[in-house]
Amino acid sequence: MVTMESERLIIRDEKETDLNDMHRLWSDKETMRFLEDILSNTIDDTAKTLKIGVANADGHYFCICDKATGNYMGNMGYTITDTTPLGKIVHLGYMLLPEYHGKGYMTEAVKKIIEFAFTKDGCIRITTGCVKAHEASRKVMEKTGFRKEGERIKAQYHDGVMKDRLEYAINKDEFIMNAV
Numbered sequence: 270m271v272t273m274e275s276e277r278l279i280i281r282d283e284k285e286t287d288l289n290d291m292h293r294l295w296s297d298k299e300t301m302r303f304l305e306d307i308l309s310n311t312i313d314d315t316a317k318t319l320k321i322g323v324a325n326a327d328g329h330y331f332c333i334c335d336k337a338t339g340n341y342m343g344n345m346g347y348t349i350t351d352t353t354p355l356g357k358i359v360h361l362g363y364m365l366l367p368e369y370h371g372k373g374y375m376t377e378a379v380k381k382i383i384e385f386a387f388t389k390d391g392c393i394r395i396t397t398g399c400v401k402a403h404e405a406s407r408k409v410m411e412k413t414g415f416r417k418e419g420e421r422i423k424a425q426y427h428d429g430v431m432k433d434r435l436e437y438a439i440n441k442d443e444f445i446m447n448a449v
Contacts, residue, residue, distance in 0.1 A: 290341035
């Protein structure tokens with residue numbers, strides 16, 4: 270089981286006992302407003318998602334917990350999109366419960382996941398992205414070293430219309446160069 274610590278957080282593998290907390294997050298309409306395609310309507314839907322996360326078969330999935338209290342704050346993880354002889358290419362996603370928004374927690378967590386992916390999990394490239402209107406997510410990407418690679422026009426269905434999407438990435442060599 271993977272467990273990491275940052276200044277204020279414990280980031281660990283998901284467990285089956287996370288179901289109720291995870292359902293509170295994944296069914297929260299405010300949190301999921303930019304991820305409406307994966308909004309969980311029932312605890313059974315969340316249980317299916319959690320089962321995939323616990324198995325870590327197609328990537329690596331983590332809970333984010335408050336280091337001081339142990340309280341569940343959110344989750345994050347990455348899905349393997351390609352495997353090369355040099356290592357894995359993965360796509361990162363993340364979300365926090367509303368009471369933790371705007372306090373730098375996700376930036377702190379993403380930095381730890383990037384470090385883990387590149388130094389412990391054989392990743393060579395991490396991609397991520399968001400609807401252009403999701404400014405908070407964009408700021409996390411930029412603060413954690415991701416570089417904007419593109420803007421896709423009317424590329425993501427959201428809120429009943431097609432919206433622009435921003436694409437970001439970081440490569441292992443960039444991470445190593447910036448870590449020195």
